[in-house]
Amino acid sequence: MTFIRKPKIALPGQKTNDLGLYLRDYEGSMSTLCAGCGHDSITASLIQALWEMSIAPEQLIKLSGIGCSSKTPAYFVHGAHGFNSVHGRMPSVATGASAANRDLICIGISGDGDSLSIGFGQFAHVIRRNLNMLYMIENNGVYGLTKGQFSAAADPGSTSKKGAVNVMQNINVVATSISMGASFVARAFSGDREQLIPLLKAAIAHPGCAVLDIVSPCVTFNDHVGSTKSYAYIRDHSHAATDVDLVLPADAISAEYKEGETLAIKLHGGSTILLKKVDAEYDPTSRAKALAYLEKHRDQGQVVTGLLFINEDLPDMHGIFKTSTKPMKDFKFHELSPGSDALAKLQQGMK
Amino acid sequence: MPATQNRINDFVLKIGTVNGTGSASANSLLMKALFRMGIPVTGKNMFPSNIQGLPTWYEIRANHQGYMSRDSRVDVMVAMNAQTYQKDLSEVSPGGFLIYDSTWPRERMLHRNDIIVLGVPLSKLCNENFSTSRLRILMKNIAYVGVLVALMNIDLEIIRTLLQESFASKPKVIDSNLKAIMLGYDYAKKNFTCPLPVRAEVMGDNSGHILIDGNTAIGLGCVYAGATVGAWYPITPSTSVMDAFTKYCEMFRTDEKTGEKRFCIVQAEDELAAAGMVLGANWAGARAFTPTSGPGISLMSEFIGFAYYAEIPSVFIDVQRVGPSTGMPTRTQQCDLMLCAYASHGDTRHPILFPSNPGECFEMAVLVFDLADRLQTPVFILSDLDIGMNDWMVPELNWDENYQPDRGKVLGVEELADMDRFVRYLDVDGDGITYRTLPGEDPKGAYFVRGSGHNRYGAYTEDSSQYQDLVDRLLIKWETVKSLVPAAVLNKSEWRTQVGIIAYGSSDAAVIEARDELVEEGIQADYLRIRAFPFGQEVTDFLHDHEIIFVVEQNRDAQMKSLLMLETNDVADRLVSILHYNGMPIPSECVVRGISEHLKSEAAA
Numbered sequence: 001m002t003f004i005r006k007p008k009i010a011l012p013g014q015k016t017n018d019l020g021l022y023l024r025d026y027e028g029s030m031s032t033l034c035a036g037c038g039h040d041s042i043t044a045s046l047i048q049a050l051w052e053m054s055i056a057p058e059q060l061i062k063l064s065g066i067g068c069s070s071k072t073p074a075y076f077v078h079g080a081h082g083f084n085s086v087h088g089r090m091p092s093v094a095t096g097a098s099a100a101n102r103d104l105i106c107i108g109i110s111g112d113g114d115s116l117s118i119g120f121g122q123f124a125h126v127i128r129r130n131l132n133m134l135y136m137i138e139n140n141g142v143y144g145l146t147k148g149q150f151s152a153a154a155d156p157g158s159t160s161k162k163g164a165v166n167v168m169q170n171i172n173v174v175a176t177s178i179s180m181g182a183s184f185v186a187r188a189f190s191g192d193r194e195q196l197i198p199l200l201k202a203a204i205a206h207p208g209c210a211v212l213d214i215v216s217p218c219v220t221f222n223d224h225v226g227s228t229k230s231y232a233y234i235r236d237h238s239h240a241a242t243d244v245d246l247v248l249p250a251d252a253i254s255a256e257y258k259e260g261e262t263l264a265i266k267l268h269g270g271s272t273i274l275l276k277k278v279d280a281e282y283d284p285t286s287r288a289k290a291l292a293y294l295e296k297h298r299d300q301g302q303v304v305t306g307l308l309f310i311n312e313d314l315p316d317m318h319g320i321f322k323t324s325t326k327p328m329k330d331f332k333f334h335e336l337s338p339g340s341d342a343l344a345k346l347q348q349g350m351k
Numbered sequence: 352m353p354a355t356q357n358r359i360n361d362f363v364l365k366i367g368t369v370n371g372t373g374s375a376s377a378n379s380l381l382m383k384a385l386f387r388m389g390i391p392v393t394g395k396n397m398f399p400s401n402i403q404g405l406p407t408w409y410e411i412r413a414n415h416q417g418y419m420s421r422d423s424r425v426d427v428m429v430a431m432n433a434q435t436y437q438k439d440l441s442e443v444s445p446g447g448f449l450i451y452d453s454t455w456p457r458e459r460m461l462h463r464n465d466i467i468v469l470g471v472p473l474s475k476l477c478n479e480n481f482s483t484s485r486l487r488i489l490m491k492n493i494a495y496v497g498v499l500v501a502l503m504n505i506d507l508e509i510i511r512t513l514l515q516e517s518f519a520s521k522p523k524v525i526d527s528n529l530k531a532i533m534l535g536y537d538y539a540k541k542n543f544t545c546p547l548p549v550r551a552e553v554m555g556d557n558s559g560h561i562l563i564d565g566n567t568a569i570g571l572g573c574v575y576a577g578a579t580v581g582a583w584y585p586i587t588p589s590t591s592v593m594d595a596f597t598k599y600c601e602m603f604r605t606d607e608k609t610g611e612k613r614f615c616i617v618q619a620e621d622e623l624a625a626a627g628m629v630l631g632a633n634w635a636g637a638r639a640f641t642p643t644s645g646p647g648i649s650l651m652s653e654f655i656g657f658a659y660y661a662e663i664p665s666v667f668i669d670v671q672r673v674g675p676s677t678g679m680p681t682r683t684q685q686c687d688l689m690l691c692a693y694a695s696h697g698d699t700r701h702p703i704l705f706p707s708n709p710g711e712c713f714e715m716a717v718l719v720f721d722l723a724d725r726l727q728t729p730v731f732i733l734s735d736l737d738i739g740m741n742d743w744m745v746p747e748l749n750w751d752e753n754y755q756p757d758r759g760k761v762l763g764v765e766e767l768a769d770m771d772r773f774v775r776y777l778d779v780d781g782d783g784i785t786y787r788t789l790p791g792e793d794p795k796g797a798y799f800v801r802g803s804g805h806n807r808y809g810a811y812t813e814d815s816s817q818y819q820d821l822v823d824r825l826l827i828k829w830e831t832v833k834s835l836v837p838a839a840v841l842n843k844s845e846w847r848t849q850v851g852i853i854a855y856g857s858s859d860a861a862v863i864e865a866r867d868e869l870v871e872e873g874i875q876a877d878y879l880r881i882r883a884f885p886f887g888q889e890v891t892d893f894l895h896d897h898e899i900i901f902v903v904e905q906n907r908d909a910q911m912k913s914l915l916m917l918e919t920n921d922v923a924d925r926l927v928s929i930l931h932y933n934g935m936p937i938p939s940e941c942v943v944r945g946i947s948e949h950l951k952s953e954a955a956a
Binding site: 029124318336351 | 383386387557560561562563571574575576577579580582599603604606610611612613614615616617619620621623624625626627628629630631632633634635636637639653654657747748749750751752754755756788789790791792793794795796797798799800801802803810811
């Protein structure tokens, strides 16, 4: 927990983004999470990514369920509307909000408890709808607020702080998401800003449901020897399959795409994801190959990171439904209500 | 054989068929023909929770006085399902008629001394005249319409016109239907004395009226209210609400040039998600609703409590079916009152509207959005299977061209510019309703929605006084609710009386008819029809103005009576329940019997 609140004043020499906003303008309330919590590092990276992308605060909505991760929306972009919903139900609220106003940029922040147990159904179905959102899972393998029970993401054989061994199989966010037909799946580590920030930017720019599994150690309940979600374990076992950069539409002209190990994926919004394949055999456009690669490295005890799957051609929810490009909330009443003549005519068929 | 009495434009015609054999179009043809002859009609569907194979019945009541409730007598039974011959035979009222398919004669089995059984070889006729097996099955049902047209003096010309209207684009279908009609018609004319004493006669043209079911009316009302987001999970008997909403949205809100839709309908993974979508959409500025039934409300209760506490406008339409648990999904009850009134954990209360027929379903489907937006809280429509899925005759629906939706207290960019600071939960006007802003408009209006303890600013709190400050304001809002929901409708009796009746929703039709019958027995009763919860002053006044008040409702545990006792001053000793909860719509005789027997026993005591 940060105890000293820094003053919100613009200091000389601080940079502004395209909207003329300082990095500080993307901050939120003071975090009440434990000092050293992986979640707070993620929030810092998210603030950086949103600022760099010059996203207007009011265009953003921040939603969450219940748990440590779900407190996060309060800690960034105070100028955005936030919605801390009920446990495991963030995806449905996000779906409704996007149905009403498709122009909003939607960031959902969940945890492994929130998404993989109580909210597993909603997690699956928001992927099926390919809702245009960033779906972050701050994954620490434990229930922190209720004092350290295993979550469904805990690896078999890993131990709790008190020494209990998890004997059940885990739900792997990345493999599950790919299997369910997600259009963008990536994994990152809270402690690696260099990788996380570009992944966050690519996920936000992706015009569909972008699932980002972020291993985020719980310093209080899951950072001991025997944990597979500790800082030490992830640093030793992470294996980057891809490295990502995002080129926004404005910068596209000057950007040079390197041949060979670089894959340039153009998104429908005009941005380009530049994908540097760290591992030459990795193919993030094939479900079968991605899953095989993930399994192979899981067997070797490695946690694969990077952009692991992308299909930018899947239509998002509005594309599937052919809803108007104008947000529902902006229609005038006369554009929606058919009027008395139409009603009279319709009732001719009810006689 | 008893003397058969003439029953002209006052009869119940019941048709028993097998689910999935296409009898619905035959039955609707009969309903519409009687309607166009100017006779007030209602049609009730008694269907199984099944796709194909189980017995199903359709009951048409024609009544020249315009009574709309179910009458449990049966004057003419068409028994098309051999599985239910015994049951169907036993239900016919003395002096009535039973028509069956005598291709396979059942003279001994289908015998009762006090009714007349008429056999028509419908299968034989259709097998001889139609070539495909599909047509033979379908046309057998149309052929019994022909039999009834002859026997019950139904206007053949109207039948012809109806067929032409229904199948305008398919002349072949008109031909085969007409052929089947004439097969039945000619057989009846040749073999029986037509018409029967139970018959129809032209009364007028029912101008100014329509035939409609409540779910269609609600779906249409949601379109007229300007709802753009509908989220739902399929559940009987509410599914046809979303079917209607979808149909009319496709009709009225699809851009002719681009094909773009001015609506967004999401079939959710379950009712929990449907409720979450409704909250998300309303929060983001659309009018959004979900139709469901009791089991769905149980699941949605988590979000209903959230919407109450975080003050998010939301519309929940509960088309009630028989509970508890899965209960009987295709039967009717008024059993979700307590569930909806106090849905979710903690101290919660929710406004409810009770439409009593499809006409009111349409009006209330518009009003419910105004109330939700104005009050920033979940608002319910409590319909039921009887209103929702049965065919009712109601006055034509009207639309006021001057209607503008009440979007409630929403601040936009301009209003925010004039303010020093936006405070989400500050009661500026003293009515308990605070101002909200919409995402996507102005960072100055940003606030945090949460179901956890929050203060006036929407900030998290565990502070006792801040918590209490907010929940006490919600009580002030509850008082405002009372002034905004529709008042109960009072029907005074001709003479001054100490006897009162309270009813709501689909019990209304039975009470209207029962009051007339009670007058003939010398019992006068004032009638208050409750249209909303919470109750207004007029309900309290009615309770205090009568010495005995009969509360008529369709559930076992007297839920409305309980609500009245909880929410008004102690009147328990003057409330008497009349309950009907077997799953069939309440008939007037249940009300008449209940009231007259109680009053007689009191007089004797």
